[in-house]
Amino acid sequence: MDRAAPEPADRSIVIPAESLGDLIAALKSEGYQVWGAQERDGALGLAPLAGAADLPRGRVEAAQPGTVTLVDGPRAAFFDHTLPMQGLKRVVYPAQERLCAATDAMTLEEDPVEAPPLAVIGVRPCDLAALNTLTAVFEAGPFVDGRFRQRREALFLVAVNCMRPATTCFCASMNTGPRAEAGFDLVLDEIIDADRHDFIVTAGSPRGHAVLDALSGENAAEADLETARAGSRACAEAQSRGMPERIEVLLKESYEHPHWSEVAERCLSCANCTLVCPTCFCSTVEDRSSLDGAQAERWRRWDSCFGLDFSYLHGGAVRTETASRYRQWMTHKLSHWHDQFGMSGCVGCGRCIGWCPVGIDITAEARVLEASEQAA
Secondary structure, X not given: OOOOOOOOOOOEEEEEHHHHXXXXXXXXXXXOEEEEEEEEXXXXXXXXXXXXXXXXXXXXXXXXXXXXXXXXXXXXXXXXXXXXXXXXXXXXXXXXXXXXXXXOOOOEEEOOOOOOOEEEEEEOHHHHHHHHXXXXXXXXXXXXXXXXHXXXXXXXXXXXOOOOOOOOOOHHHHOOOXXXXXXXXXXXXXXXXXXXXXXXXXXXXXXXXXXXXXXXXXXXXXXXXXXXXXXXXXXXXXXXXXXXXXXXXXXXXXXXXXXXXXXXXXXXXXXXXXXXXXXXXXXXXXXXXXXXXXXXXXXXXXXXXXXXXXXXXXXXXXXXXXXXHHHHHHHHHHHHHHHHHOOOOOOOOOHHHHOOOOOOOHHHHHHHHHHHHHHO
C-alpha cells in the first residue's frame, strides 16, 4: 500500500464536530477495529474506541521534563492533547512476541502474525514520521521483517494536524510536524472559533478516499484550508524547544566531551526514554522451555542500549558506564542513524523528556554541546 501516492487530487470536506462519530462508524463498517487515545491512570494510551465519546475531549497535557499530567484545557476540543505515552511502535512492533516453538517431536512451527485491520485515529505528524523511520529500519534493508510489514500494511491511519504543542514538543526543528504532508489515509484539522467547531477531513490514499466518500460534508473552501494551515504555523511558532541544526556533526566531534559524565550523574539507566521513544527498535531474543522439557519457545522482546548487558560480548560488557550508554543512545539517535538509514532517528515528539524520571532533556543536552563548540 502506498499512502504517498493518493488519487490525482486530494479531496477535503468539512464536517461538524458532532459527526466525528460518523467517521468512526464508517471505519468500523469497513471492517476496521478503531483505536485512539484514551485517558487511563492519569496518562494517555492507545486503546479501542467505542465512539467519539471515548476520546479525551477537553483534556491537555501539562508536560515538563520529568512530568506529564493531564489537566482540563481551555476548550472542548477533541484533539488539543498531543501524544499518547507510546506511539504506533507498540502496534506494529509489539513489546514482546513469540516467534516460534518446537515440540518434543522435533517440529518447529512459526507463530502466525496477528494483524487485523486496524484504524488509529488521532495520529500526530511526528508519529507518522516515526512509522516511516521504522519502515526504513525493518523493510528497506536486505532482510525484511515480514511480521512488521504485515502489521504496518493492516493499518489505516487517521492523522490530526497539531494546533497546539506540548511544552516538550520540538518537531518543527526536526521537520516532522506539526503538519502532516504524507503517510496518512485521512488527516483531520480541528477548527474551533466563536461560531464553529468543525473538522476538515482530507484524504491521502485511495482507501482514505473510499471512507471520505461515505461521509456527509461540504467541500472545504480555500478559506477553511488556510485557517487550518495558519493554525499549524502558529503551533510551530509556539514551540519553545528545538534541536541544533548541526547536531549530526556536533555529536561526532564530541565523543570525549566531559558533559557525558555530567549527564551520567543524573541518568538512572532506567530505559524509560527508549521505551517511550517511537523509533527505538533494539530487541533481544530469548529461548524459553517448559519445566517438563516438552516445548521450547523463541521470543523477541524490546531491549535498550541503557542496559548493562546490552553491549555484552565474550568476556564482558563494552559500555560499563552510564556515560557511555547515554552517549551511545544520543549519538546513534541524532547522528549515526543518518549514516545507517539516511535520516534522523529522532522525530521531535518530546516523549523522552516528559517520561524521564529525572527530567533529562535531550534538547538541553544538545545545546550544552553546541555552546561548548561556540565557546571554543
